[in-house]
Amino acid sequence: MLLGVLSKRVQNIDCFTFSFQSSYLISPLVFLSMSVNMKPSLLLLIFLFFLGFLTTTTARSCLAVERDALFAFGAGMNGALKRMSSWEEEEDCCKWEGVVCHPTTRHVVKLKLSERIQQHHRGQVHEINSSLLALTELNHLDLSYNYFYNVPFPKFIVHFKKLKYLNLSSSFFTGSIPLEFRNLTKLRYLDLDAALDYGQQHIDNLDWLTNLSSLKHLDISRLPLTNLTDWLLPSSLQGSLNALIMRDCDLKAIPVSSSNVNFTSLEILDIYGNNFNSTFPQWVWNVSSLTHLDLGSSGFYGTIPEAIGGLTSLTYLDLSNNSNVKGAIPRSITHLQRLELLSLQGNRLSGSLASWIVHLTSLTLADLCDNTLNGSIPTGIGKLSNLTSLYLCGNQLQGSVSEVHFENLTRLEDLDLSYNNLKISFDPNWVPPYQLASVQLMRCEIGPEIPRWLQLQTRIQILDLSDNQIAGTLPSWLWNLSSSTLQFLYLSSNQIKGKLPTFSEVSRLQELRLDTNQLEGHLDDFFSYNDSSTPVESPTQSDVVLLSLANNFLEGGIPLSICNWTRLLFLHLSNNSLTREIPYCLGESLKELETLNLACNHLFGEIPRTIGFMKKLGRLALNNNGFSGQLPSSLQNCTNLFYLDLAYNAFAGSLPAWMGESLQRLQVLHLGFNNFSGNIPQQLTQLEELEILNLSNNSFSGSLPFCMGNFTAMALTSQYWYTNRNGLFSTTKGHYIHGTPYSHYVDLVISTKGQNLHYPYDSELTKSLDFSGNSLIGEIPRGIGRLKGLHNLNLARNHLSGRIPEEIGEMESLESLDLSVNELSGNIPNSLANLNFLSYINLSYNNLVGRIPSGHQLQTLNDTSSYMGNPGLCGPPLSIECSVDPTVHEVHKMKDFEWIWLFIPMMVGFVMGFWTFCGFLFFKTEWRYAYFRGIDSYYDRILLQLHLCLARLNRQD
Ligand SMILES: *[C@@H]1O[C@H](CO)[C@@H](O)[C@H](O)[C@H]1NC(C)=O
Numbered sequence: 001m002l003l004g005v006l007s008k009r010v011q012n013i014d015c016f017t018f019s020f021q022s023s024y025l026i027s028p029l030v031f032l033s034m035s036v037n038m039k040p041s042l043l044l045l046i047f048l049f050f051l052g053f054l055t056t057t058t059a060r061s062c063l064a065v066e067r068d069a070l071f072a073f074g075a076g077m078n079g080a081l082k083r084m085s086s087w088e089e090e091e092d093c094c095k096w097e098g099v100v101c102h103p104t105t106r107h108v109v110k111l112k113l114s115e116r117i118q119q120h121h122r123g124q125v126h127e128i129n130s131s132l133l134a135l136t137e138l139n140h141l142d143l144s145y146n147y148f149y150n151v152p153f154p155k156f157i158v159h160f161k162k163l164k165y166l167n168l169s170s171s172f173f174t175g176s177i178p179l180e181f182r183n184l185t186k187l188r189y190l191d192l193d194a195a196l197d198y199g200q201q202h203i204d205n206l207d208w209l210t211n212l213s214s215l216k217h218l219d220i221s222r223l224p225l226t227n228l229t230d231w232l233l234p235s236s237l238q239g240s241l242n243a244l245i246m247r248d249c250d251l252k253a254i255p256v257s258s259s260n261v262n263f264t265s266l267e268i269l270d271i272y273g274n275n276f277n278s279t280f281p282q283w284v285w286n287v288s289s290l291t292h293l294d295l296g297s298s299g300f301y302g303t304i305p306e307a308i309g310g311l312t313s314l315t316y317l318d319l320s321n322n323s324n325v326k327g328a329i330p331r332s333i334t335h336l337q338r339l340e341l342l343s344l345q346g347n348r349l350s351g352s353l354a355s356w357i358v359h360l361t362s363l364t365l366a367d368l369c370d371n372t373l374n375g376s377i378p379t380g381i382g383k384l385s386n387l388t389s390l391y392l393c394g395n396q397l398q399g400s401v402s403e404v405h406f407e408n409l410t411r412l413e414d415l416d417l418s419y420n421n422l423k424i425s426f427d428p429n430w431v432p433p434y435q436l437a438s439v440q441l442m443r444c445e446i447g448p449e450i451p452r453w454l455q456l457q458t459r460i461q462i463l464d465l466s467d468n469q470i471a472g473t474l475p476s477w478l479w480n481l482s483s484s485t486l487q488f489l490y491l492s493s494n495q496i497k498g499k500l501p502t503f504s505e506v507s508r509l510q511e512l513r514l515d516t517n518q519l520e521g522h523l524d525d526f527f528s529y530n531d532s533s534t535p536v537e538s539p540t541q542s543d544v545v546l547l548s549l550a551n552n553f554l555e556g557g558i559p560l561s562i563c564n565w566t567r568l569l570f571l572h573l574s575n576n577s578l579t580r581e582i583p584y585c586l587g588e589s590l591k592e593l594e595t596l597n598l599a600c601n602h603l604f605g606e607i608p609r610t611i612g613f614m615k616k617l618g619r620l621a622l623n624n625n626g627f628s629g630q631l632p633s634s635l636q637n638c639t640n641l642f643y644l645d646l647a648y649n650a651f652a653g654s655l656p657a658w659m660g661e662s663l664q665r666l667q668v669l670h671l672g673f674n675n676f677s678g679n680i681p682q683q684l685t686q687l688e689e690l691e692i693l694n695l696s697n698n699s700f701s702g703s704l705p706f707c708m709g710n711f712t713a714m715a716l717t718s719q720y721w722y723t724n725r726n727g728l729f730s731t732t733k734g735h736y737i738h739g740t741p742y743s744h745y746v747d748l749v750i751s752t753k754g755q756n757l758h759y760p761y762d763s764e765l766t767k768s769l770d771f772s773g774n775s776l777i778g779e780i781p782r783g784i785g786r787l788k789g790l791h792n793l794n795l796a797r798n799h800l801s802g803r804i805p806e807e808i809g810e811m812e813s814l815e816s817l818d819l820s821v822n823e824l825s826g827n828i829p830n831s832l833a834n835l836n837f838l839s840y841i842n843l844s845y846n847n848l849v850g851r852i853p854s855g856h857q858l859q860t861l862n863d864t865s866s867y868m869g870n871p872g873l874c875g876p877p878l879s880i881e882c883s884v885d886p887t888v889h890e891v892h893k894m895k896d897f898e899w900i901w902l903f904i905p906m907m908v909g910f911v912m913g914f915w916t917f918c919g920f921l922f923f924k925t926e927w928r929y930a931y932f933r934g935i936d937s938y939y940d941r942i943l944l945q946l947h948l949c950l951a952r953l954n955r956q957d
Pocket residue numbers: 158159180183
């Protein structure tokens with residue numbers, strides 16, 4: 001409404017000024033021509049001059065119709081557009097923010113509305129108003145990074161015939177790109193990176209690009225192009241294109257033949273993050289104009305060909321993360337004399353560095369981590385004077401590294417030599433020529449002293465000396481945190497001794513890992529406050545996001561002052577000797593916490609109710625402590641929990657139904673070795689993402705959840721990788737990022753195959769269901785056969801009865817099956833022989849009968865203890881032979897069993913009959929005499945019959 005009124009008012013002013021100005025300007029012209037006697041041609045010239053003057057001055061404002069169009073467009077944004085005061089206050093739309101007009105015609109020619117929708121307004125726009133089409137002269141349209149979501153792709157843009165620049169990246173529109181798009185023949189720059197939302201209809205071809213023969217820059221990254229088989233553009237486009245970017249498109253096919261490839265001016269080719277499963281295409285090495293080539297993470301295999309040496313203009317080369325690229329790095333790579341950035345990380349490249357790297361004199365960044373490179377680091381590397389980043393981690397490099405390697409590397413900032421077979425040995429008095437920002441020297445045989453040259457480095461932000469042999473106490477120069485630039489300090493897995501020093505809140509540290517050392521002392525001393533001070537009023541706050549003091553010898557309670565560390569996301573204090581209760585304030589204060597690991601201490605008390613405030617908590621490990629009480633109902637607020645380990649405590653009470661309803665993200669639930677009781681709630685089977693469920697060694701009763709087959713994640717055979725945050729290295733568009741590595745120490749113990757196996761945090765999960773050691777009754781539900789992805793099933797030591805369901809043979813991934821010590825009866829189903837991965841089976845101490853099935857994998861499991869305690873079982877691996885016809889044996893066994901049923905009615909009949917009979921004898925004296933007279937003669941005959949009967953039975957056995 002307001003906008004409408006405003007635009008009308010502005011329109012009126014505009015008309016007024018125009019008429020006023022024209023009359024004002026034309027009259028002097030008439031006057032001039034009348035008063036001065038000039039040549040007509042000169043007059044015409046002057047006239048034209050004034051006409052030009054007139055148009056420029058009169059059209060000071062933008063065109064009304066275009067301004068209306070912009071208003072309508074803005075109004076269509078439902079208020080989601082960032083407040084831009086100029087759009088509300090300024091009348092001339094050419095002066096509006098993001099609007100550029102032609103200097104003379106005053107037509108709007110550019111619209112730059114990148115990042116105009118703020119995060120909390122995302123999703124509020126419903127469509128892009130086609131009123132924009134009134135901007136007939138538009139040649140530049142930028143709507144990037146507005147995250148529209150659920151807004152249809154604005155098909156009307158195909159009518160902007162003059163468009164040269166179009167940027168719709170990160171728009172996440174719905175729908176598809178119309179074929180008429182190819183009418184935008186003037187386009188020179190097109191960026192459609194994530195222009196469509198994921199999961200939109202697949203784009204099958206690139207016909208909508210066919211006529212765009214002026215195109216120089218084309219980015220169609222993150223579009224749904226999976227089905228595209230032939231994405232080579234028409235040759236008319238190939239000739240003009242400078243940049244072709246198709247990152248993360250999940251493309252499966254790459255043109256292999258060179259015959260229809262003729263890129264003559266392509267400088268940037270970026271197809272990172274696809275899924276080609278192919279060798280490197282030959283044609284790429286012929287595009288000699290390339291300066292930037294990114295073929296990383298795209299499923300290439302084979303070797304890097306010598307032909308790469310032809311790309312002599314390259315400054316950027318990324319072939320990283322194609323895990324099947326192997327062989328040596330071709331010597332021809334030394335021809336790439338302009339190469340500044342080289343990333344070959346995450347392949348299986350072998351050979352030595354010496355033959356080539358020293359010749360690439362322009363290198364500023366080299367990332368060769370995670371290959372199988374061997375040999376020593378050549379001293380010539382010191383000649384690469386422009387080198388700022390050198391990453392050689394995770395190879396098989398040998399020999400010692402000393403100051404001669406680094407003599408001329410004056411610009412070096414980032415160094416990572418971790419995980420090789422290197423020995424770092426510097427002259428203690430050496431003064432390095434560089435100032436490093438990050439130093440990563442994990443497992444480099446450093447120690448027992450920290451290299452002294454590090455003391456001279458005054459700009460270090462990341463220092464990782466984990467997994468060395470550093471001993472002694474923490475040097476004070478390193479722990480001088482208040483004046484240090486350190487942001488990430490990792491000294492895990494060393495032999496650092498002594499008292500844990502006090503932490504200084506004024507440091508810039510964001511991550512501190514001192515885990516797996518031999519530090520002593522009280523946790524209270526580390527947190528410097530004493531517990532009596534009220535943490536809420538305390539002014540200082542630490543910036544630490546990750547704190548790991550796990551695996552040391554720390555004592556004392558968790559001090560209240562930890563509640564000041566409100567930025568914490570990851571807190572690891574496991575494997576110490578901590579005592580007392582979890583502070584009540586922890587939940588209220590550390591609202592950002594994602595991981596709380598207090599496992600393996602001597603903590604006790606209940607889980608504080610305040611845990612419900614930690615809404616972001618994903619991982620909670622309180623196992624192996626002395627916690628007790630019931631689970632607080634506020635725990636159901638922690639809906640992001642995906643890992644919950646409370647095993648080996650004294651928790652009691654029943655398992656609440658909300659656990660299945662609220663904690664829907666759970667992947668790991670370990671409640672084993674507690675005192676939980678009651679029924680297992682059916683709702684638990686609603687946890688579709690659950691991969692590990694352990695309720696073992698509690699006092700659960702009742703039957704197994706009937707719908708056990710609903711555990712969807714256990715039903716899927718696909719191998720999931722447990723949520724893994726260790727993205728060590730990644731390249732993003734145009735930038736190279738070498739991430740900071742940190743892993744999270746949570747060790748999961750799963751008892752499978754008759755033993756306890758430890759699973760480090762980021763290992764692949766063994767999908768496991770363990771209900772052993774409870775008092776469960778009833779049958780094993782047939783639905784269990786649906787858990788085709790389950791690796792470990794343990795129902796041992798319960799009172800389960802009935803037969804083992806035939807469907808168990810459908811659990812095709814099963815590796816370990818333990819049903820021992822139950823009351824299961826009947827035969828062992830033959831379908832067990834279908835389980836090809838079974839490597840452990842225990843059915844001992846049940847009432848199973850009949851021949852043990854054999855064949856396939858079962859044949860190899862010939863441990864007799866798997867079957868002992870089932871007297872009715874026969875056949876290998878037991879030494880008890882089955883009778884010739886196994887069915888006879890079975891029938892006989894069944895007969896034994898049926899005897900009872902035969903016997904009971906017989907007994908009842910006998911008792912009834914006896915007493916009726918005796919009753920008569922008792923009351924009728926004549927009958928009694930008559931009876932006892934006759935019985936003497938019969939007695940011997942009956943006794944004989946009985947003996948004969950027993951003898952026959954014995955023979956049958
Ligand atoms: C696209 O161009 C073709 C011919 O060049 C024309 O027939 C068609 O109408 C145009 N489509 C649109 C939507 O402008």
